[in-house]
Amino acid sequence: MPTASRREVGQHIATIRRARRMTQADLARTAYVSLATIKGIERGARSPSDDTLDSIAAALNVDPSRIITGSTRTDSRVHAALPGISAAISAYDIPTDTPPRPLDELRTAADALVQWRLAAQYARIAERAPQLLTDTLTALHHATGAEQLHAARLLATTARSADAVAYKFGARDLSARLVELMRWAAAQTDNPLAEATAAYVRTETFFAARAHVPGLRALEQAIDASPAPIGRASTAARGALHMRAAVIAGRCGNEDAATMHLDEARGLGDAVPEAAYDGTQFGPDSVRAHEVSVAVSLGQDHVQRALDIADEWTPPDSLPQERQSGFWIELARAQVWAGRPDDAFESLKVARFIAPQHTREHPWAREAAATIRRLKRADAESLTSFAEWIGAV
Numbered sequence: 001m002p003t004a005s006r007r008e009v010g011q012h013i014a015t016i017r018r019a020r021r022m023t024q025a026d027l028a029r030t031a032y033v034s035l036a037t038i039k040g041i042e043r044g045a046r047s048p049s050d051d052t053l054d055s056i057a058a059a060l061n062v063d064p065s066r067i068i069t070g071s072t073r074t075d076s077r078v079h080a081a082l083p084g085i086s087a088a089i090s091a092y093d094i095p096t097d098t099p100p101r102p103l104d105e106l107r108t109a110a111d112a113l114v115q116w117r118l119a120a121q122y123a124r125i126a127e128r129a130p131q132l133l134t135d136t137l138t139a140l141h142h143a144t145g146a147e148q149l150h151a152a153r154l155l156a157t158t159a160r161s162a163d164a165v166a167y168k169f170g171a172r173d174l175s176a177r178l179v180e181l182m183r184w185a186a187a188q189t190d191n192p193l194a195e196a197t198a199a200y201v202r203t204e205t206f207f208a209a210r211a212h213v214p215g216l217r218a219l220e221q222a223i224d225a226s227p228a229p230i231g232r233a234s235t236a237a238r239g240a241l242h243m244r245a246a247v248i249a250g251r252c253g254n255e256d257a258a259t260m261h262l263d264e265a266r267g268l269g270d271a272v273p274e275a276a277y278d279g280t281q282f283g284p285d286s287v288r289a290h291e292v293s294v295a296v297s298l299g300q301d302h303v304q305r306a307l308d309i310a311d312e313w314t315p316p317d318s319l320p321q322e323r324q325s326g327f328w329i330e331l332a333r334a335q336v337w338a339g340r341p342d343d344a345f346e347s348l349k350v351a352r353f354i355a356p357q358h359t360r361e362h363p364w365a366r367e368a369a370a371t372i373r374r375l376k377r378a379d380a381e382s383l384t385s386f387a388e389w390i391g392a393v
Helices: 005-021 025-030 035-043 050-059 073-088 105-118 122-142 143-166 173-187 192-209 214-227 232-252 257-271 284-298 300-312 323-339 343-355 358-359 363-375 382-391
Strands: 275-277 280-282
Touching: 005 025, 005 035, 025 035, 035 050, 050 122, 050 323, 073 122, 073 143, 073 173, 105 122, 105 143, 105 232, 105 323, 122 143, 122 323, 122 358, 143 192, 143 232, 143 323, 173 192, 192 214, 192 232, 214 232, 232 275, 232 284, 232 323, 257 284, 275 382, 280 284, 284 323, 300 323, 323 343, 323 358, 323 363, 343 358, 343 363, 343 382, 358 382
Parallel strands: none
Antiparallel strands: 275 280
């Protein structure tokens, strides 16, 4: 753990805990450490180990660097886990003799990864994903009938969570392999909604390759193949595909397609309550956040649209942290283009507070921070500190 006084570390933890409206007992329970440990750390009587620091930071939904300046423990944990994720899926189609774990047990573990993904807790996913990928693959190869369909769904869900880590931390080849594993599993679920979700996630490979035109074509084919929107789940699945298609159409510079898909997403979003459907957040607020994303994707000529939306609406706390922080990062990009570096820096700080791991690994956040620092080179120390934290200097 980086050098810092015990009292400073304890004060930082206590301050963040109070901001989260958590008691010491709440923090101890969520971080899986004893109440005596939390009390001792906050008093400055003891220093947390690296593992304890990570657990406390995860429970507080902050990066360890928020507690101890300069901590890079999250990055090292994620990158150390990536080879294990790769190894776990290297022979995905080859059965083993290992006895499978009970499906209910695997469902609980997979659901935890989904919640961590929505909360942008990538280090926690990275640690658990290799074993859970292995276990869900084993379950799929041993199962038959309805249990096989269930196991395939769990594998698809786990692959998606692991992909979030690989994609966010720049392991694009591994991400592409995980997406293909997800598609392979989804095809075995006998559930068109699972295949629609896989098509939604597959868009990452097109973003990474800057292959926006074929990406839009793939999404439009997925929309045509998706179930009719006659219930909440099918409505959300189709709406999410339209939402994603609007963004990639914006990256193509296809304003007509972006507008059309956004209109479709808006209509479907108004028909369902905001919620996570099969691991994908969708509803009126998600569509509103994507309006900013589409405006920014279309480029600097559309920056005023993004600014106008932010003037009248900001994401509610009920949205997942990853989606909230994405809104503030994209708004910061628009504010930089509009010549408003102070506002952009404030937006980046909000994004960091909400989801530090997501913000730190987002290329647009890093780009915006670097631009702000160039424009305001002689400005406050806090800007330089932020730029160093995000890797923009």
